[in-house]
Amino acid sequence: MLEQRVRPDARATLEYFRDQDVAVKVISGDNARSVGAVTSTLGVVTGAPVDARSLDTPEKLAGAVEEHQVFGRVTPDQKRAMVAALQAGGHTVAMTGDGVNDVLALKDADLGVAMGSGASATRAVAKIVLLDDRFATLPSVVAEGRRVLGNIERVANLFLTKTVYSAMLALLVVLWRVPFPFQPIHVTITGWFTIGIPAFLLSLAPNNERARPGFVQRVMRLGLPAGIVVATTTFITYLLLYPGGQPDATTTQQVAAGTLACLIIGATWVLSVVARPYRWWRVGLVATAYLAYALIFWLPATQRLFLLDTSNGAMMQTGVLMGLLAAALVEATWWIRAKVFGAPAVLWVRPDAPDEPVAPQPEEPRPS
Template structure:
C-alpha cells in the first residue's frame, strides 16, 4: 500500500489491467441450451428406434422421430427467448459501481472494474471484488453471508474486505486486489450460482419420473422385443410392434412442457419488468402463504418529505444543528436527504468532527461539532425513555408519521453501547411517508388468495400499525414492539408471529429470525424489501423479492427483483408461479398416464407372447390428439390455484390407475376384435378407437374446470380423430380400417366402461382440483 494515492488508476492502467469478468447467474450459454435440449438419454433411445423403423418398417411409423425433432426445436427457441429476457433485465438490474479514476469519481458497469481500481463505498453497496481498505469514515461491513457472523465488522485502513459482503453503515474506499473468478465470493459460490432449471419438488419429481421410467424401459423393452420376434414370422412387423410399445412408454414431451412453462413464465414476468434471477423462484411464487412486507419502500413510496420540526427546548439552535448534522453525512439516507432538501446550506461555524453513521441496528446517527456539542438524531423510543418529549413522540407516531428525536450531549455516544451517555432532548422531527397508491388493491388480492401479510419494520410499531390499519390489512391493529420478543425461543416467537400482523423496531437479525420461525411452523415465506437491513431475511426466505430502487446488496440476494418498483406487480408474480405449477401438474398427469398404460401393455404383451395392439403411427396419432397438442395449451393456461406439496404422490395416484385401466381396455378391445374373422389392421383399429376414447376421457378430467376454451380444446381433439377415421387419405396414411359396425361399437363400449372406472378411481384418489 506504500505510495498509494486516492486518485485511482489512470486510463492507461485501466486498459492494461485484468477485468472483472464473472459469468451471470441469470442464464446459461447458448451451447448449454442446445446440449440440454438435444443430447438427452430419451432422444438417444428414440433416435435408435427411429433408425430401426426406417430400416425394417414403413416410414409412416417413423413419425414419432419428427415429433422429437420438433420438441427439441421448440425447447431451444423458448429457452433462448427466456435467456434474452433474463440477460436484458439482468443488465438493467446491475447497479453501477462508483470508482475514482484519473482523480475523478465516476460510475461504471460492474464488469468494467479492473484489478487495482479504487472503489468507493456507501451504505447498501455490495462488494463485488476483494480488496484492501484505504479510507474509512465509520465504515461497517456485514460479512454474515460469507462467514455466518451476525455482527457488522468495523473496517479501518489496511483491513481486508471480501466480495459478497455489504456495507451497513459509514462510507469508505478500497483497492481491488482480486477480481473476476479470483474473488472470494465467486470461488465460494461458483457451482451454486450456475444457471439451473430448478432444485425444487417439481423439478426433482419430474427428474425422478424420468430416472425410474428409464430403468423400466430397458428390461420391459427387451422383453417386448423378444416376444414380438417370437410371435411374428415377419421381422419388420415384430420390430414395428416392439418400437410402438417402447416409444409410448417414454414421456418425451414432459421435460419439454416443463421447460416451456418455466421459460414462458420468465418471459411473461419480464414484460412486467420483473427479473427472475433464479428459475426455481417460479415454483416458490406459487407456494407462498405468508408475505412479510417491509413498510418503507414497499407499502410506502421511496423517499420522504420533512413535515415539522417541533422544538422541545427554545434555547438551542435546533435548525442549525439539524442542518449541520444531516450535511455531515457524505452518504445521506432517505431521512437525512429529506432534511437536506429543506435546509440546503449549513450555518457557518459548524465543523464536523467524529461521527457515528446511521445503521438499522442502532437506529441513530450522530456527529461531534466540538464546542457546539455532540448531536444525535434517531428513534425517540431508542434515544428517549420518558418525559414530555417521549410522550409527545408516542402520540405523533399513532398518526402514522415518521418521528425522530434530535438530542444534544457533551460527548458522542459510543456505537457499541447505544445511547448510554446522557442525552438532552431538543426537538422532535416528523416526516411524511407517501403510501403507494397501488398498495390497497394489492393487499386485498393477497387477502382474497389466502396469503397472510405480516408488516415488519424498523419504525415505531404504532406508526406502522396506523399505516397497516389504513390499508385494511387484517389484524393491522395488532402490533408488537420487537424489542419485547424472545430471542432464543423460536416456538414462542412463532406463536406471536401467528397472532400479530405488525411488528415495529425490528432489527435486521430479528427479521431473519422471523423468517426462520415462520418456516418452522410449516409456512412458505416470501420477504420483500429494499434496504440493506433486509438482506439477511431476503436471503433466508423461501422467496426474496427486492425493489429495483433498493440497495445493490438487496437486489443481489433476492430471487425476484421488481425493476419498476411497482408493488402492484406482486399479484402477477404470484399468479404466474401458480399458473406454472398447476399446469405442469396437469401435463404430468397426461404424459405419465400414457407411460403407465404403455408399460402395462408391454408387460402383458411380452408375457403373453402376442402381437402389440397398435403400430407406432397409431401411437403418434392418439398421443398428438390426447397429449401433445392439449398439453401445449394446458401448460400455458391461466390459473389461480395455490400450489400444494406432494406433487409426485398426487401424479402417481392419478396416472397409475388411469394408465392401468386404459391398458386393460385396449387389451380387451384388441382381444374381442381378434376373436372374429378380421385382419391385424382391423384389430388394431378397434384397439386404437378404444385407446383414443379412454385417453380422451383422461384429458377431459385433467382439463377441468371446463371453461369455454377448454371445452373447445377437448372437443376439437375428438372432431379431429373423427375426421381421421372418416377421410380416406388419413385412414390410409395411419393404417386404419373402421367400418365393421359390431367391432367399432364394441370398441366404443369398452372405452365407455373404462371411462366410468377411471372417473371412479380419480374420485377415490382425490388428486384433481375441479
C-alpha cells in the same frame, strides 16, 4: 399536520393477498407508533403495533410474530428470527425489502423479494427483484408461478398415463405371445389429440389454482391407475378381436381399428379429466379431440392414410363399447381419488372466477 405518503396501489395489493389467505406482517426499524399510524390508513393490516425492543426472548418473539401483524424497532437479527419462527410454525414465508438491514431475513426466507432500487446486497440474496419497485407487481408474479406449477401437473398426468399404458401394452403382448396390435402410424395419431396438442395448449393456458405440496403423489394417484385402466381395456379388446394365427392384411387392419378405437376413447377421457375444472375452451379442446378422431376413422382418405379398416361393424362396436368402459373406469378413478385423498372434485369453474389474479388497481391519491 404531517402524514406519511403511502403508495396508491398498496391497499389493493394487500387486499389481494388477504383474499388469498396470505398473512401480511409489516416489520420496520422505525418507531412502532409511526409504523402503526401508516398501516392503519390502509385498513387491511390491523392490530396494535408491537415494539420489538420488548421481545427480548425467542419465546416472546415467536409468540408475537404469530399473533400480531405490525412491528417497529425491529433489528436485522430480529427480522431473521421472525422469518425462522414463522417457518418453524409451518408457514411458507416470503419477505420483501430494499435495505441492507433486510439481507439476513431475505436470505433465509422461502422467497426473498428485493426492490430494484434497493441495496446491491439485498438484490444479490433475493430470488426475485422488482425492477419497477412496485409491490403491486407481486400478484402477477403469483399468477405466473401458479400457471407454471398447475399446468406442469396437468401435463404430467397426461404423459404419465401414456407412459404407463404404452409400457403395459408392450409387456402384455410379450407375455401373451401375440403380435403387437398397432402400426407405428397408429401410435403417432394416438398422441396427436390425447397428448401432443392438448399438452401444448394446457401448458400455456392461464391457471389460478393455488400451489400445493405433494406434486408427485397427486400425479401418481391419477396417472398410474388411468394408464392401467386404458392398457387393460385395450388389451382385452385386442384379445376379443384377434382371430389368432397369421390373419390377412384386411383382418389385421380391422382388428387394429377396433382396438385403437378403445384406446383413443379411454385416453381422450383422461384428457377430459385432466382438463377439469372446465371452462368453455377446455370443453372445446376435449370435443375437438373426439371430433378429430371421429373424422380420421370415418373419412376414406384418412382410413387409407393411417391403415385403418372400419368396415367390420362388430369389431368396431366391441372397440367402442370397451372404450366407453375405459372412460367410465377413468371417471370412477377420478372421483375415488377425490374422496379417498381429499382432492378437490370441481367440474366447472365459477362463471365469475378470473383465469388469473386481477392486478390491483391503484386508488386515487388522497389529499395530504
